[in-house]
Amino acid sequence: MTAMGSIVIKEKGISSTLNWKVSGLDNGVHLISRFNNGVSLSYKNKTFGEFANGISPGKEAGFSILSKSVIDGGFLDEDDTSDVVLGKEVADKLKKESNDGVIVKSGEKIQMLYQNGKKRHYRVKGVVDTKDFIATNSVFVTRKEMENVLGLKNKASEICVKLEDPAALNEIKKDIRGLDTGGKILTWSDKAGFLEDVMKGVDVIRQILSGVSLLLTAVIISIIIYINTQSKKRQIGILKAIGAGNSVVLSMFMIQSAIFAVLGIALGSGIFLGITNYLKINPISLPFGDLVPYVEKNLAITYVLAFFFSSVLAGLYPARRAAKGVIIDSIRGE
């Protein structure tokens, strides 16, 4: 669940053309409408340009995470006309700009100037932190209050669409496009397109780290097997003296490499799953939302196989050296 839904049908400003044809879609699609309006927000003689949302608190409760993301004070009630809720980023900005370092919290007074010139005083009822940059940079008043101030009725600037099955996103987007609702149809990634670039960057870093880990694993396994062959040199010599061929010695250390690889993979997978599960419960907060790890099965299998084979291959060189050594030198430990 997000603060914005999966798809937003958006018009510039407050529109009377944005219609609700979308409500005719199948089950599993939930809708909510919002007013968006640019406002000037004044606090302790400082004024900031902000983005105000007129919302229906009762409907939001079942649709978005807004009412569940209160970090200070409370959330709006349907009939509130003199209260606002601030996104965390707005609250932080006010605190920073006020120069007194005091956190803007519930109970503070602010003033808002609407685009139609109407000025209203509000009490900050609460602060919300939804972890996404759009909602945390917004100010929320009730739809009822915004309609009163702007003198509008049954208008909207955006219709937010929430899907029960996120996998149906593109299909539903296509359906909505066919309904001629008016306005731009944007998915979450359309709205935050830079995220795709960020994720590509993260993916490149992940690939580099994987390559480095693979190389490190191979080097470590190679060193372990080398140390083992050195410490067991005398035994290798004896083994060969009593009739073991090079292939026996080679396979002995290759099996050892394979065992180390399996143990390493088991340990690594355990740690990875532990961290993944921990992060699922305690996600990393980023400006565009919580970062929750996702394990792609095929990629995980590829990595496991790559680690296994690179480890076994890494043991090959020291194992071959040990196997090909002169028996008498090995027995003497040279």
Added chain:
Amino acid sequence: MENRVIRGSGDLILETEDLKKSYMTGHVETHALCGINMDIKRGEFVAVMGPSGSGKTTLLNLTGMLDEPTRGAIYIDGHNVANLKESQKTKFRLTKLGFVFQFFNLFPELTALENICLPLMLKGKLKRECVKRATKLLSLVGLKERLSHYPSELSGGEQQRVSIARALANRPALILADEPTANLDSTTAAEIMSLFKQLNKEQNETILMVTHEKEFAEEADRVIQLKDGLVVDEYHTDTSEYQAGTQSKV
């Protein structure tokens, strides 16, 4: 076998012909063996004696194909082994030779029984056969109560007995023993010599033993004396006083 050259009478198990071995120490060449000619008959017990640096261990290592000669030929059971490929040498060591080392050289992670099973398993024997043979050999060397003991739980003499049993595992044509008593006290050393003698007389095992102790060398049928890489003396000993035991061939 590719390099097979059948030599001498079927009576000879080992022959060396002008066997030489030199080492380079920096730019200095050291001659460890300077042309050894030696014959050992099947069922013979031969001791090689000599002062330190005379080349006796080098001779044993070359005979056991643990090292390469600089020149000369070695015939084991009629085959010129100096020209064998590495894989052929491995097979030869496994089937024709048994090694007994000065420091026993048992595998510490394996029990007495497992140490003896090892060469049998390398030869491809089934586990059941390996255990049966190893048990019989441990019984032969007087350690049937020590089957599941690890080397660290055995005395030096017992470890050397396990080592001898391991050497016998694949019924070798020749047992090569490198100073097998050097690391033992005199009583235990005498017991080990007695065991060698018993194996030679009762099991008809052919033994080539390197030792620096004259007392033990003279337990053998013949003594070859080395000095500066050359055979300087060779004589037969009188071993007629050996009292045969009741052990049957294993």
